[in-house]
Amino acid sequence: MTKKPITIVYWAVIIGSFFLANHAAQSHWPLWIITVAGAIFLAAVLGYLFTMHSES
Amino acid sequence: MDTTIDAGTYSAVYNGLSLAVAAMLAGTLFFFFSRSQVGFKYRPALLVSALVTAIACYHYFRIFNSWVDAHQVLAGGASYKLTDSSFNDAYRYMDWVLTVPLLLVELVAVLGLTKIESRGLLSKLAFAAFLMIALGYPGELIKNNTGLRAAWGFASTIPFTYILYVLFKQLDASIVHQPETVAPLIRGARLLTLASWGFYPLAYMIPMIPNVSLRSTELGVQIGYTVADIIAKVGLGVFIYFIAAAKTENDARNGANPFEPNFSAATSPA
Numbered sequence: 161m162t163k164k165p166i167t168i169v170y171w172a173v174i175i176g177s178f179f180l181a182n183h184a185a186q187s188h189w190p191l192w193i194i195t196v197a198g199a200i201f202l203a204a205v206l207g208y209l210f211t212m213h214s215e216s
Numbered sequence: 217m218d219t220t221i222d223a224g225t226y227s228a229v230y231n232g233l234s235l236a237v238a239a240m241l242a243g244t245l246f247f248f249f250s251r252s253q254v255g256f257k258y259r260p261a262l263l264v265s266a267l268v269t270a271i272a273c274y275h276y277f278r279i280f281n282s283w284v285d286a287h288q289v290l291a292g293g294a295s296y297k298l299t300d301s302s303f304n305d306a307y308r309y310m311d312w313v314l315t316v317p318l319l320l321v322e323l324v325a326v327l328g329l330t331k332i333e334s335r336g337l338l339s340k341l342a343f344a345a346f347l348m349i350a351l352g353y354p355g356e357l358i359k360n361n362t363g364l365r366a367a368w369g370f371a372s373t374i375p376f377t378y379i380l381y382v383l384f385k386q387l388d389a390s391i392v393h394q395p396e397t398v399a400p401l402i403r404g405a406r407l408l409t410l411a412s413w414g415f416y417p418l419a420y421m422i423p424m425i426p427n428v429s430l431r432s433t434e435l436g437v438q439i440g441y442t443v444a445d446i447i448a449k450v451g452l453g454v455f456i457y458f459i460a461a462a463k464t465e466n467d468a469r470n471g472a473n474p475f476e477p478n479f480s481a482a483t484s485p486a
């Protein structure tokens with residue numbers, strides 16, 4: 161699989177989890193939802209960095 | 217419960233949050249546009265720095281708006297009363313959950329380590345930082361139970377201690393391989409991270425001080441966290457830029473072209 165589709169998936173997850181966490185904060189949803197969304201965001205950022213900026 | 221706040225307290229928090237928005241925006245622009253001035257393999261570090269300050273800028277904007285919406289000026293302008301819109305501090309938690317692990321990511325990313333070394337360090341540090349925030353913030357919401365607040369604070373200290381261990385023991389092994397001009401900068405960035413992170417527990421403990429009014433507590437916590445955030449995010453980012461620039465210069469001095477995309481593969485030590 162080439163890097164371009166992976167990049168799109170990573171950025172979709174990064175942006176999606178960001179907005180989920182933001183919406184949870186705005187709507188006074190329980191903290192665990194923000195925490196889970198934050199964990200997904202972080203995993204996607206790390207995954208993106210590992211995949212896109214590794215020696216290939 | 218006292219629902220009024222004097223104009224001085226209101227303005228101090230208002231101006232502190234406003235300063236944070238400006239500092240984070242300036243940091244984002246600087247880090248993003250500085251990428252072309254550093255070598256190819258150090259650019260992810262500056263990209264992460266820009267991402268951190270961009271996320272923080274957005275959240276400070278939301279926190280600022282929430283602060284304004286939560287207060288209404290009273291006749292005469294000497295004091296403010298709370299409105300029905302409560303001040304929403306959850307934005308701060310969300311910001312920390314996303315950005316604090318990334319602060320450690322940018323510190324490791326600028327070292328230009330081998331893939332295996334950096335993956336190991338990044339995973340450990342990012343997970344510990346995430347855990348530190350996830351365990352600490354529930355205590356932040358507890359205003360009237362000092363024991364429970366302290367318990368959450370203590371739980372948060374465990375991953376923090378682990379981060380200290382990794383930064384001072386395991387990172388040292390990597391720093392000794394860095395060029396002479398770069399090693400002091402990395403040690404400086406590490407110290408800045410630890411010093412700025414030291415502000416957070418202090419601000420966290422303010423509500424635990426007896427006989428301090430709730431409004432004074434709010435002032436101390438908001439200003440304390442804001443100052444710590446500006447130093448930890450923008451200050452560290454500037455350090456990262458200096459490290460990346462020094463490493464780029466060093467690579468060029470050694471005869472390589474650090475601006476080539478395949479530079480890391482061709483010249484990486486391992």
